[in-house]
Amino acid sequence: MEGSSNQDADSGRQLACVRCSKVAKLQCPKCLGLKLPRANASFCSQECFKESWIMHKPLHSQLELQNNASGNGVHDQYLQGWMYCLRKGQARSTQLPYFAWTGPLRPYPISPRRLVPENIQRPEWASSGRPQQEMVSEWQTSVEIKSAEQIARLRHACKVARDVLDAAARAIKPGVTTDKIDEVVHDATISAGAYPSPLNYHFFPKSCCTSVNEVVCHGIPDSRQLEEGDIVNVDVTIYLNGCHADLNETYFVGKVDQASETLVRTTYECLEKAIAIVKPGVRYREVGEVISRHASLAGLSVVKSYCGHGIGELFHCAPNIPHYSHNKAVGMMKAGQTFTIEPMINSGVWRDRMWPDGWTSVTADGKRSAQFEHTLLVTETGVEVLTARVPSSPDVFPWLNNS
Known part of the structure; x- marks a missing residue:
């Protein structure tokens, strides 16, 4: 060297x-x-x-x-x-890979890796790309009851994560690249003294996920400019004071068609209805029943390939919380548990396919998909939405009254 x-x-x-x-x-x-x-x-x-x-x-x-x-x-x-991403983030190419694309969207080249100051506390995968301690943790098979001290740290991290996502929301408009959104997320995260959890997690190359139109989840920010009528989900997770805080929202780019507005609003409502049942004694499998019932009434489908997850000092752990009906999730909610609910709702079929980058999941029929996510705490009497919108959150959803 x-x-x-x-x-x-x-x-x-x-x-x-x-x-x-x-x-x-x-x-x-x-x-x-x-x-x-x-x-x-x-x-x-x-x-x-x-x-x-x-x-x-x-x-x-x-x-x-x-x-x-x-x-x-x-x-x-x-x-x-700037190059195309391949092999789950472990390779780059100068050429657009061949793929039987399911819809009109294509990957674009991605920018080089962004700098994280050395004073920022890093998760184990920041250098190795592999969350080895997470994968062998006892909390992959048992659900942790968080202490008051852990909850306090997580609550603070979630408030910061909300601010980061809100900063990204303010940047969304036609002509802005998803790489620019990633830059906003990255800069806001490190400015808060936090590490962007997705960066190098299983070699993911960016600081957030940006999922446009038919992308279900885990879209990689790139040089494509957002276009009038697009929808884009921004998924933010930060690591602060030893805790991960995770949330996402789907936004409109300019004026969208009625079908897209219905999709995004219904997905938002699916999450809200699921959160409303969270309390001690509720079975995890009931979350999927509530979400599927509301989505099906609108003629939409629920993705089965991904689920909500436990979170805290680990990015992903037990419990797994499926979003679809007739799932086999075992266990029930207890006070002190923290987890995410993050339904992905499709306009067409529920099945998804993976792009050659190994991360980007798209709908099998090329139709649009939307998602919303919160990090939740089960309390003695119900639930606290740790990543809830705040009065300063941008007024981007027409069905909400932020006055």
Whole structure:
């Protein structure tokens, strides 16, 4: 590895380590020799370079070929380090991958990794990409009853996460890229002294998920500009004081058609109706019955591939809470439990397919999907919505009265 300036020569911005998001101090010598973009060749240490070698090495031939291609707008993006994401975030490509796309949406190149200041407390996957302690935790099979101290920390993290999501909502308009939304989320998160939980979680490359139109969930922010009539879900999770706080909302981009407005409103109502039954003694499986009943009345379907989850000091843990009817979830709610409910509702069939990036889940028929999510605390008498909207939340849903 060769030492070099940790700034991009063109933009003057600090470069982040490809592996761990710390300030990059070294550059891949092969990339320097080929005069390839610094953004995808920056590392904080020899250790990170060695751990990233299997992922990084293929970029040399890909980018060298692209560097020799005739100039065009997309080529200019590659020169700045923007590339298509593959292999669940572990690979990049200069070419749009082949796929039997289910709808009109396509992936666009994604920007290089964003910097996280070294003073920010990081979850275990920030460097490794693997939440190993989470996966073997006892709380994957047992539901934790949180202490008063844990609840206080989580409550604070959830309030900050709400502010972060609200900042993203204010940025949404036609012409804005989902990468810009990710930048807003990233900057707001680190400004609050928190870490964006999705960043490098199982190698996810960005700080939030942005799911547009037919994307069910886990959309990767990229260089596509939002268009009038789109809908976009922004899913934010932050890690602050040892706790993860998770929420999402689906927004309108300009004026949308009636079908999209009905879809988004019904999805919002599905979550509200599910939250209304949360209290000690309620079985987890009842959540899916309530959601499915309301969605079906509107002629919509409920995604079965993803579910709500326990949350706190772990990003994902027990209990799993399916959103569809006739599910087999075992157990009941107890005071002190914290979990998310996050129904994904489709305009057409409930089935989904996975894009070649290994993250983006889209509807199997290409029709639109919407989602809403809150982090919840079961209390002695009912429920506290820890990520609830606040008076300062932007007035973006016409069915709500924020006055």
